[in-house]
Amino acid sequence: MSEIINNREQQTKTKNKRQVILKQIFKDLHDGKNVNEVKAHFDAFIGKITIDEISQLQHEFGDLSVEEMHRLHAKHTEIFKGSIEKIENTNKPEEQPGHPIHTFKLENKELDKLVNTKLKLHLEQFEKDDSYENVLKLIEDINLLLDIDKHYSRKENLIFPYLETYGIYGPTTNMWRINDFIRDAIKDARQKLTSYNGDKHTLIEIINFIIQEVITMIYREENILFPMAINNFTEDEWVKIARESEEIGYCLIAPSEVWKPERHAVEEKAISEGFIKMETGILSLKQLELLLNHLPVDLTFIDQDDVVRYFSHGKERIFARTKAVIGRTVQNCHPPRSVHVVEELLADFKAGKKDTEDFWIKFRDKYVYIRYFAVRDENGTYIGTLEFTQNIDPIKAIDGEKRILS
Template sequence: MSEFINNRELQSTNHTDRLAILRQIFKDLYNGKNIKEVKAHFDAFIGKVTVEEISQLKHEEMLDNDLPVEEIQRLYSLHTEIFRDSIEETPRTKHPEDEPGHPVHTFILENKEIDKLIKTKVQAHFEQFIQDDSEENVYQLLEDCNLLLDIDKHYSRKENLIFPYLEKYGIYGPTNNMWRIDDFIRDSIKEAKQKLTNYDGDKQAVAGVVSFIIQEVVNMIYREENILFPMALQNLTEDEWVKIARESDEIGFCLTGPAGEWKPERNEISEKSISDGYIKMETGLLSLKQLELLLNHLPVDITFIDQDDVVRYFSHGKERIFARTKAVIGRTVQNCHPPRSVHVVEELLADFKAGRKEHEDFYIKFRDKYVYIRYFAVRDESGEYVGTLEFTQNIDPIQAINGEKRILS
């Protein structure tokens, strides 16, 4: 293996040495070393690993982003296999996750429903499909995939509410690793649905993607409940959990909902009311209240990112196209996007900063909307770049316009 692993004296290692051994273990997996051999070294020299140690590992540093998707999936599965049954429980005096309505309590309730869906429906219907790919069995599996699509809400809350706070404490592993796997799962569910909707008799193609879904959804439940949630409970404050609970409705819940309203014993959050002060601008004078109401009544979604790529503001209209939560404020925009699309964001921002572009437009079909997304470089009077404005609008109603309208409805 490496010089770390070969030294028997490291069985009584300090924290730094243990992290070095763990990093080497993951490099060995990356380089194709046999999982049984690597696991044996892990058991011999690490034994039990703490959530704190896992939080300090950055697996993404050991993975080449140009690796094929299948290889990345394989490595993440091996990471989970290494940690399985080897994570020490973190001693805590309080267990707020046991209280109905606490975000982690709700996540775990959802995981129970997801696990039940996998084991009582998806697995059973998949086995029936393998034996007989009749129209009825295809339809049953398709219905299961439709139910599983709800998992997007569970993953979105995790990515948009928990990950930003972990990043605040310098913990980036889950953001990069779990988000990638979440995306693999989302894509696979959509792929399975598409193959079953247009089933052409290719049983093996369906079997491959459904098998992956079953395995990875179950693995993700393990990762969340044994790594992510303990890690978050160890680092986040009560006030931060209250904010997460309050903003969860914005995204929604998966297969079930909170078992109650969580009311912590001590809640010192003091939400400052908007000041009655006024802002004098070149073309007018508005109170802060008027300004916020004005921005929130625009028929578009606006987000502003400063010169350091940090999200500073988003409008909060009645019908947002993409979910935003207050947890994104103060977060770098790169960490607000799925890892697979970060390179597009970074390339666009680099063009804005260098003055190569002033704006860029995208347009996509999103659910029942045709979404027009525009990015503008914001510059001061001297032409210096001060940030980027994101402008998002549902243009379906605009495209449907024809003729003229000259009177009130």
């Protein structure tokens, strides 16, 4: 018995020692130490690193500025490359067609082919000759690459929320920021190509950045994020993710079939047919749900603790919402760069400084009106916030009159 206790104590000491060394290695990178020196230190004292250790480190060093995150992203990948211990899994549902990870990896293969063959080749041709024909080839590639938004959106809205339920927060902040860097660069390249003014150097710089970042993100997904998810998620969670992926869409390629796990997943219970008595009437739960889903607006409600409790599910949602956001804090449902706006607004609502706030933006082919309402009870106590989102293009187009009799 004493031998077992001694072994456990020794394992704990070894684990603690590794954590100290790993923290120092990360700190050295953050402080600007030479990458080769840091990697040599890592190879000598650590050698191999587990997904759990990476997750813990990313969580501890998660509160970084955009500039810091951008600078350190490539360095972290260089340190870890070839050193991540693979998770042994003899039964691999993630290799079955239709499984979310199988689909993510299919998309990554297509993305890799797009940036490593077509985009690189066309960029080389453009460097030699920035003719109209070569600009058009790059525009075609970049237009295809815009589809990456669906890949990243599924990751952010389906994978990240479940990771958070297991206390894994590093990827939520860090990877989402890098996703946004890539999205912005692709949009910037497209804008500069469609209105090309001869600034060849800037375009080459941006497209090279896109190629490098997309390739690096593929590596981080397949060697860190996906194994992390596989190691934690239950079959039922994967079933839910697979079902909700269709709503967001797929990047460059779609799954060839619907994933059918060996064990039949537990079906979600049908909504109860009970009734709700309100001040101005009585509705069944089914009637209430249908009523809310038929409104020509998107509704989302968060409670007094900033936790998402409900969203309507109309036919044409403006912004992607999946059931994975239920129970998630609203701060983690927004890109890191806009979280401060959300927090300021909620603080004003809770303090009673404001009752409403409106925004309006151009989003794809829509003109979107976003309204926030502080929800208070009969005593004025704040109980949550209602988000109301509507495509107002059809309303703006209204002219003249149309009476009910006509």
